[in-house]
Each structure stands twice: as C-alpha cells, then as structure tokens.
Amino acid sequence: MKHTTINDIARKLGISPSTVSRALSNHPDVKEETKKKVRNVAKELNYTPNQIAQSLKTKRTNAIGVIVPEIKHDFFSSAISGIEEVAYHSGYTIIVSQSNESFEREVVNTTALVQQRVAGLIVSISQSTKSGEHFQALIDRGIPLVFFDRVINELDVFKVIIDDKQSAFKAVMHLIERGYRKIAHLAGPRTLEICKARLEGYKEALSYAGIPFNEGFVIYGGMHENDGYVSMDKLIKNGTVPDAIFAVNDPVAVGAFQRIKEAGMKIPDEVGIVGFSNNKITTLVDPPLTTVDQPSFEMGKKAVEILINLIENPEKDIKPSVVVLDAELIVRKST
Amino acid sequence: MKHTTINDIARKLGISPSTVSRALSNHPDVKEETKKKVRNVAKELNYTPNQIAQSLKTKRTNAIGVIVPEIKHDFFSSAISGIEEVAYHSGYTIIVSQSNESFEREVVNTTALVQQRVAGLIVSISQSTKSGEHFQALIDRGIPLVFFDRVINELDVFKVIIDDKQSAFKAVMHLIERGYRKIAHLAGPRTLEICKARLEGYKEALSYAGIPFNEGFVIYGGMHENDGYVSMDKLIKNGTVPDAIFAVNDPVAVGAFQRIKEAGMKIPDEVGIVGFSNNKITTLVDPPLTTVDQPSFEMGKKAVEILINLIENPEKDIKPSVVVLDAELIVRKST
DNA sequence: TCATTTTCTGCAAACGTTTGCATAATTCGA
DNA sequence: TCGAATTATGCAAACGTTTGCAGAAAATGA
Incomplete structure (x- = not known):
C-alpha cells in the first residue's frame, strides 16, 4: 500500500530485482535501454529507495547524531546550523537530541543513537556529566566521535574548541x-x-x-x-x-x-x-x-567536517587531535 | 567486528536466535531462567539492538523528520526544543533539517526524510515555497504530516498556528x-x-x-x-x-x-x-x-503531540484540523 | 557454421531482526 | 506408567536491498 519497492518495478517490467537495483545505481553491466525503462517505471510508481533496507545490507548509514545540552541556547543552535549545513552538502542527515544538562538523559540519548546505528556522533556534554564511560563505549566499538566546546579532557577523541x-x-x-x-x-x-x-x-x-x-x-x-x-x-x-x-x-x-x-x-x-x-x-x-x-557556526562546521572524514576513512585510523579555533575579543561599549 | 547481534548471544548460549529475540522483548513464552541468561550475556557482550533491522522487519521507525527554514532562528530553535522534548519522552528521535528559505532544498530534505522512512514530518515552510506538491506526495502515501507557523493553506493537514x-x-x-x-x-x-x-x-x-x-x-x-x-x-x-x-x-x-x-x-x-x-x-x-x-516552544510541543497521535493511530484516519494557539500582546516600553 | 568472447541478466545468499507454526521437553492427572 | 495437556524452544520465512557468481544471449572471428 505505502511504498513501492524494487520488486514492484521488477514485476512490472518482467525483469529481476537485481537488474533493477543495478539499473538504479547506474551499474555499467546493465544495458542503457533497460536502465531507461527502469528509471521511467521508477518515476511513474514514485519509487523512493528504502534506506533502511539499504543500510541493513550495506552496513552504512548517512545519519549523524548530535547531542547538545540545550537546542534553543544561542550558541548551540547556531552550532547545529553549521553542522546541518555541512552535513547536508555531504549527503548526511542529523539526528539532534538535547541532554537538558542531565547526565542520565545524555546516556539515554547516546544509546538511542547507537541503536539507530548513526555513522558518528558530535557531542557537547552536559554540565552534570562526571563520567565518560558512555562515550568510551563508543570509542571501543569504533564509532567516530567528535566533541565540541564542552569536552571531556581525558577521552582521546577529536575536540573542537577555542582556547x-x-x-x-x-x-x-x-x-x-x-x-x-x-x-x-x-x-x-x-x-x-x-x-x-x-x-x-x-x-x-x-x-x-x-x-x-x-x-x-x-x-x-x-x-x-x-x-x-x-x-x-x-x-x-x-x-x-x-x-x-x-x-x-x-x-x-x-x-x-x-x-x-x-x-x-x-x-x-x-x-x-x-x-x-x-x-x-x-x-x-x-x-x-x-x-x-566564539565562532559557534564554524565550530559546528569544523566538528562535522572532521567527523565525516573519520566516517569515510575508517581504514586509516586517524589520530585524534584537538582543534583550537580562533576567538577574538570584541570590544564594545560595556568596558 | 563492531556490533554484537542476537545471533552472537544465541551461539554463546547454544540456543536459537528466536528465543533470544523473545527473551529480550520479555515474551511470556520464554522461561524466566532463559531470559536471565540471555540478559546477562547481552549485557556482557554490550548488545544494542539493531534498530535498522528491527525497522525493516516491523516497518516502523521512531524517527520524526523536522524541516524548518533556519535552525538558528530564535523562534525555530525553541520550537525544535519543544519538539525534541516531547519526542524524547515518547521514545522518538528527531531528524532536523533546514531549507535555508530555499524551495529546492526543502524538496530535497523532504525526499531524504522519506527515504529514511521517518514515521512522520513536522514542517514550517520556506519563504520561497510556492508549490505544495512535495507535501501532497506525502499525504498520498499516508505519511503523517503536521505544519506549524508557516503553513500552506490549501493542503488538508494538521496545522499548528496562532491567529x-x-x-x-x-x-x-x-x-x-x-x-x-x-x-x-x-x-x-x-x-x-x-x-x-x-x-x-x-x-x-x-x-x-x-x-x-x-x-x-x-x-x-x-x-x-x-x-x-x-x-x-x-x-x-x-x-x-x-x-x-x-x-x-x-x-x-x-x-x-x-x-x-x-x-x-x-x-x-x-x-x-x-x-x-x-x-x-x-x-x-x-x-x-x-x-x-508567539509560543514557539508550545507550538513545537503541540505539533509533535498531534503527529505522534497520528503515527500511533494509523487505522482511525483522523480528520485534520487547524489548531490555533493563544498569542498575547505583551506591552513593554517601546510603545 | 560453430566455437569463443563479450555483454547482459538472474539466482540466491546475506544483512539482523520478528513471528507463525511445528515440535521437543516437561508437567500433570489418573 | 502412559497419554494428554502444557510449556518452552527452534525452524524458516519475511522485511527491501546489494552483490558474487553462474549462465543465457548476443556479438565476434575464422
């Protein structure tokens, strides 16, 4: 009833699902004529690939998890804007959650994101976070993680901060x-x-x-x-x-x-x-x-750039570093 | 290498994956003793259910898509805060994207969310959106949709606005x-x-x-x-x-x-x-x-409440309505 | 014309779950 | 002690893709 699948297209054309799959991903093995037919029927039936199925098969997702203390806080919302901006142009999507400065909620959010098998996480910790175990667990599993602004010094991951x-x-x-x-x-x-x-x-x-x-x-x-x-x-x-x-x-x-x-x-x-x-x-x-x-937008951008690089180059295990962005003093009338 | 599966647990205990599945979801059919063993091994191996696989099988996701013109805009960031708040407590996760006031990007975002098979969408349209076809497509497929603040009058969906x-x-x-x-x-x-x-x-x-x-x-x-x-x-x-x-x-x-x-x-x-x-x-x-x-936080909350209700009651096709929230004039010193 | 190469397509398994159904194991009554 | 009823487990298919491999169809050469 709801979504058309690759099989619907295959049935309609009397060909196999594999050919449809290959046609849609523009595989050189399949004849141009067939590709055309497939593309037409796909459009006609309003086909949208089921990313869930794709992810299951390929073990890749294009979702990035973001955890901040509070979304509506000016600094974080513009960092998120920066993250989304870069993510969008690299074909990623962001799942945003807030800890509300609660350690427990931060942990819950982290595991929720792991369950969704996000490709990586960008985090700014809550003010009540005293332990980094939930993040260590990510590192142990090889899930890319980048901290920004509010970091945990002890953890050996990428950090985007100012001095x-x-x-x-x-x-x-x-x-x-x-x-x-x-x-x-x-x-x-x-x-x-x-x-x-x-x-x-x-x-x-x-x-x-x-x-x-x-x-x-x-x-x-x-x-x-x-x-x-x-x-x-x-x-x-x-x-x-x-x-x-x-x-x-x-x-x-x-x-x-x-x-x-x-x-x-x-x-x-x-x-x-x-x-x-x-x-x-x-x-x-x-x-x-x-x-x-404090360049919030840029910090978000930088963090996600690093993360995407980590995601897309899993083989070369890149050594984490601390990226320090410039923060200038802006003198106005209050001093 | 990365994530443990239900099969790993099954193998380790010498039982079948189905039993493990049932044990973990606390099915009455499985013996308490077995459940305990399963839970222990699950914890030991750091098992987190693969939601991708679950979603594929059950055809349900707990992700809600959100599209706003600009995340960092005060009104929208606090609406998103409200959305996340309610979503969190109902076990949903939000995928946030911004259109940057561009119609094309709004369309791209919409289809990206459909591909991810979000359970529903909450949208505030871009200022350059002149056509609602991309949203009509959602409606046609039966994907729950709620507009807030910036709506398209012609579309017959839920709307959360002020007067x-x-x-x-x-x-x-x-x-x-x-x-x-x-x-x-x-x-x-x-x-x-x-x-x-x-x-x-x-x-x-x-x-x-x-x-x-x-x-x-x-x-x-x-x-x-x-x-x-x-x-x-x-x-x-x-x-x-x-x-x-x-x-x-x-x-x-x-x-x-x-x-x-x-x-x-x-x-x-x-x-x-x-x-x-x-x-x-x-x-x-x-x-x-x-x-x-204009109660941004509450508008977000209300929108997501409606959406979740739609998601969780797909059978009774609820008639869309326009929800008008109160907006008081706050008189300060500028008048 | 037929063997060989090249081009294209399909089969089937796999990804990690869930779940209807069959069946093994246990308990019970007489 | 044995069959029936109950309880607990496993098998296998399914969800919608991708992809290695086999093989059919078409093109090529002699």
Missing part, C-alpha cells in the same frame, strides 16, 4: 587595561572544563597584573541569564560590589547586566562588563557588550 | 490607542501566509480606526534583522518617517529599532514600535519591545 583560558586571560587583561581593578568573575559549574579554563585565565590575568586574587570575587552559578542575575545580586547584597565583571558566558553577563541596571549603576563608568561567546544579544543591549567571539 | 491576523490587529490597535497615527508596516515576503495575515490585520485595524490606508507605509522585505534595518532606512530616505512601526517579526523590529536609534529618534516618544514573536532579544533591548508572544 578558553587564553581568551579569558585576554578578556580580563582588557578590563585591567581599561583601569578596572576590582574584577569579579561569575563562574560556571566546576564540572565543565570550559568553566575551569575560563576561571584559570581570569586568575592568571590578575596575577600577571599583580592584582591579588580575592576568593569572594568568584561566584559560581549556572550558564543561564538567571544565574548571572542571581550571582550579581549576591555581590550586591554582600556589599562587595566590584568595578568590573567577567562572566563565564553571555547569558550570564546579560543577567548580571540587568541586575546592575536595576541597581542604578552606570555601565561602563561604574561597572565594566565582559561576556563570552558573542551571542546575538550582546550587540543589542545598551550599551552593547564587550565579549569573546 | 496571525487577529494578533496583528491587536498589535496595531494598541499603537492606535497609544495615540500613534502614522503607522508603517514592515512586511514579510508576500508568499508566506503568516505575512499576508499580519498585513491583513494591520489593514483591518487601520480601517477599524478610520485611518486611511497608505500604500507607501507598507515596506516589503525579508524576515531578518537586516531587512528591518533596510526597510526603515527606506522610509527615512523617502522622507516618509512614520510615528510608529508594526514589524512582521522581532528580528525585523530590532533591525528597524537600530536604524531609528541611529537616526537619533526617541523610542517610544517619537517612534513607537511593535514586534512579533516575543524573541528573547525583545526583553533585552532598551527600551524593551512591545511584541506579540
């Missing part, structure tokens, strides 16, 4: 050059390497500039706008108002930004603020935010 | 109540029904209020920020500066917003502005934008 520490260093140095001295850091979850690295960069810049590190100026929180708001609120309530903020990412920066405005403090005169990621919002707030341009 | 005309009407009436009289509309592509509807609502509000319709106050453009900027620029260059703007969506509103600021005009005193969609940015610009709250 978080160096970028953070540059951002904080910029604040220092602008004359800010009481610089607070709104940090992300301690579990994430990117957050650790950004914190490191912050500390290093302070020490480089001879500014003593003050534990009370590091406020840990999540990666969302609300976290930034809450963290800033804490600083204000504690009476330890800094003269500048380095936020772990843009949503956090924007949250802090709002709290600062509510407190009636002037940006950048009373408080300078630097974000991280170059989300679209940063250009739209007033004043626009200084931030680190 | 665009009514919402536009409310938005423009609000401007009128605020005292604005020279209201321009930055319209979207004439091909999209949502754009036509919003234009209609605009016209109707004017006529309702007895304000004569002025052709020169409708500027057609795309759906992006830059389009808003350009359209606003035209109005300014033409010397026909309105005292209020009703934009077809938020990005366009924000683009106009920036051009207005550049021109040194005060919002809302000299120019009022209303957007459409309630993108996150609208709360962050200064002043925050009045806009129509």
Whole structure:
C-alpha cells in the first residue's frame, strides 16, 4: 500500500530485482535501454529507495547524531546550523537530541543513537556529566566521535574548541587595561572544563597584573541569564560590589547586566562588563557588550567536517587531535 | 567486528536466535531462567539492538523528520526544543533539517526524510515555497504530516498556528490607542501566509480606526534583522518617517529599532514600535519591545503531540484540523 | 557454421531482526 | 506408567536491498 519497492518495478517490467537495483545505481553491466525503462517505471510508481533496507545490507548509514545540552541556547543552535549545513552538502542527515544538562538523559540519548546505528556522533556534554564511560563505549566499538566546546579532557577523541583560558586571560587583561581593578568573575559549574579554563585565565590575568586574587570575587552559578542575575545580586547584597565583571558566558553577563541596571549603576563608568561567546544579544543591549567571539557556526562546521572524514576513512585510523579555533575579543561599549 | 547481534548471544548460549529475540522483548513464552541468561550475556557482550533491522522487519521507525527554514532562528530553535522534548519522552528521535528559505532544498530534505522512512514530518515552510506538491506526495502515501507557523493553506493537514491576523490587529490597535497615527508596516515576503495575515490585520485595524490606508507605509522585505534595518532606512530616505512601526517579526523590529536609534529618534516618544514573536532579544533591548508572544516552544510541543497521535493511530484516519494557539500582546516600553 | 568472447541478466545468499507454526521437553492427572 | 495437556524452544520465512557468481544471449572471428 505505502511504498513501492524494487520488486514492484521488477514485476512490472518482467525483469529481476537485481537488474533493477543495478539499473538504479547506474551499474555499467546493465544495458542503457533497460536502465531507461527502469528509471521511467521508477518515476511513474514514485519509487523512493528504502534506506533502511539499504543500510541493513550495506552496513552504512548517512545519519549523524548530535547531542547538545540545550537546542534553543544561542550558541548551540547556531552550532547545529553549521553542522546541518555541512552535513547536508555531504549527503548526511542529523539526528539532534538535547541532554537538558542531565547526565542520565545524555546516556539515554547516546544509546538511542547507537541503536539507530548513526555513522558518528558530535557531542557537547552536559554540565552534570562526571563520567565518560558512555562515550568510551563508543570509542571501543569504533564509532567516530567528535566533541565540541564542552569536552571531556581525558577521552582521546577529536575536540573542537577555542582556547578558553587564553581568551579569558585576554578578556580580563582588557578590563585591567581599561583601569578596572576590582574584577569579579561569575563562574560556571566546576564540572565543565570550559568553566575551569575560563576561571584559570581570569586568575592568571590578575596575577600577571599583580592584582591579588580575592576568593569572594568568584561566584559560581549556572550558564543561564538567571544565574548571572542571581550571582550579581549576591555581590550586591554582600556589599562587595566590584568595578568590573567577567562572566563565564553571555547569558550570564546579560543577567548580571540587568541586575546592575536595576541597581542604578552606570555601565561602563561604574561597572565594566565582559561576556563570552558573542551571542546575538550582546550587540543589542545598551550599551552593547564587550565579549569573546566564539565562532559557534564554524565550530559546528569544523566538528562535522572532521567527523565525516573519520566516517569515510575508517581504514586509516586517524589520530585524534584537538582543534583550537580562533576567538577574538570584541570590544564594545560595556568596558 | 563492531556490533554484537542476537545471533552472537544465541551461539554463546547454544540456543536459537528466536528465543533470544523473545527473551529480550520479555515474551511470556520464554522461561524466566532463559531470559536471565540471555540478559546477562547481552549485557556482557554490550548488545544494542539493531534498530535498522528491527525497522525493516516491523516497518516502523521512531524517527520524526523536522524541516524548518533556519535552525538558528530564535523562534525555530525553541520550537525544535519543544519538539525534541516531547519526542524524547515518547521514545522518538528527531531528524532536523533546514531549507535555508530555499524551495529546492526543502524538496530535497523532504525526499531524504522519506527515504529514511521517518514515521512522520513536522514542517514550517520556506519563504520561497510556492508549490505544495512535495507535501501532497506525502499525504498520498499516508505519511503523517503536521505544519506549524508557516503553513500552506490549501493542503488538508494538521496545522499548528496562532491567529496571525487577529494578533496583528491587536498589535496595531494598541499603537492606535497609544495615540500613534502614522503607522508603517514592515512586511514579510508576500508568499508566506503568516505575512499576508499580519498585513491583513494591520489593514483591518487601520480601517477599524478610520485611518486611511497608505500604500507607501507598507515596506516589503525579508524576515531578518537586516531587512528591518533596510526597510526603515527606506522610509527615512523617502522622507516618509512614520510615528510608529508594526514589524512582521522581532528580528525585523530590532533591525528597524537600530536604524531609528541611529537616526537619533526617541523610542517610544517619537517612534513607537511593535514586534512579533516575543524573541528573547525583545526583553533585552532598551527600551524593551512591545511584541506579540508567539509560543514557539508550545507550538513545537503541540505539533509533535498531534503527529505522534497520528503515527500511533494509523487505522482511525483522523480528520485534520487547524489548531490555533493563544498569542498575547505583551506591552513593554517601546510603545 | 560453430566455437569463443563479450555483454547482459538472474539466482540466491546475506544483512539482523520478528513471528507463525511445528515440535521437543516437561508437567500433570489418573 | 502412559497419554494428554502444557510449556518452552527452534525452524524458516519475511522485511527491501546489494552483490558474487553462474549462465543465457548476443556479438565476434575464422
């Protein structure tokens, strides 16, 4: 009733399914005349190859699995856009799932993708992921895997990242050059390497500039706008108002930004603020935010390019490496 | 080398694959003791069912295809989030593709999804889609299809939308109540029904209020920020500066917003502005934008709920209907 | 004209499952 | 203790392809 098969075509033409198969894949063995007939009937009957059957036989799929913490997050959605873009042009399709920052869900998603026999996976881990066993299992089975942005250092796979520490260093140095001295850091979850690295960069810049590190100026929180708001609120309530903020990412920066405005403090005169990621919002707030341009779209593209290369060259086992993309500091009016 | 199969388990236990299959799916016919043994070996060998083979046999898949114009667009990425959320909890997986506003690519994506034998599709059409044949083909084959937001009126399928005309009407009436009289509309592509509807609502509000319709106050453009900027620029260059703007969506509103600021005009005193969609940015610009709250996340959820219902009840052929979700006007400081 | 080569087509097995049906193994009643 | 009823297992076909191999048909040469 539903889909026509190669057999329907064969029956209609009184030839064998094998010939039809070969005709459709333009095999040189089959006569041009037969090919034509087959193609016509195929069109006439609205034939679409059953990729499920093809995959079963050939043991290849053109599906790439993608797992991110949250699809709607600006950084990830544009990374996914980049992934889809390249995948599309290479004839791959992407299966997208989100972990919602939950470790369990990340594991479930991973096995779901394995069951679907995706050709490979691109992953940015959840903030509650403390173990990499589910990914190690992929590696053991020889399923190509590429991490981007949020990676697990211990695992020996390809990683597409930026130099978080160096970028953070540059951002904080910029604040220092602008004359800010009481610089607070709104940090992300301690579990994430990117957050650790950004914190490191912050500390290093302070020490480089001879500014003593003050534990009370590091406020840990999540990666969302609300976290930034809450963290800033804490600083204000504690009476330890800094003269500048380095936020772990843009949503956090924007949250802090709002709290600062509510407190009636002037940006950048009373408080300078630097974000991280170059989300679209940063250009739209007033004043626009200084931030680190994290090339989300390009990171997605790069990750999938690497993955496809791995998929299509299974024999030469390519040594995993860490690809570090450039991330520039974009200076705007908030500093 | 790669994946263990049911046969590996069978061989290891000296039983038949059929028994293993039944054991794993907890069939009552197989003895508890055998089940245990099977489960143990399955775990030991790291068995994951090959869903490709399962699908081929059962003729069912748990993949849902999603096609949107652009993944990174705020509205769509949060709709996709909603879709994934519900899909995940119902055991489905989503294959996401973007048309990039290209008709051809939309067609390619559609057939790619059909080849993968997705259980159903959720689509928001591209702005250059003028024909619905590729979707009609789905309907003819009995493949469940749900449109959301950007729909094709002529096709008899489920649609999840908001009342665009009514919402536009409310938005423009609000401007009128605020005292604005020279209201321009930055319209979207004439091909999209949502754009036509919003234009209609605009016209109707004017006529309702007895304000004569002025052709020169409708500027057609795309759906992006830059389009808003350009359209606003035209109005300014033409010397026909309105005292209020009703934009077809938020990005366009924000683009106009920036051009207005550049021109040194005060919002809302000299120019009022209303957007459409309630993108996150609208709360962050200064002043925050009045806009129509289009529940993207919920639209995604609703669409996939309908789709799953269609997928899981193929026998009772459910009559397609149009689901209209509520969209409230959110009044902020820009009007 | 017939043997030989070349060109084209079909048979059948395989991919990893599921499942109707047959049958082996076990349990039960008398 | 034996046949019947019950319980548990296996056989084999099927899902829609691909592909090695065999062999039919056509073309070639002498």
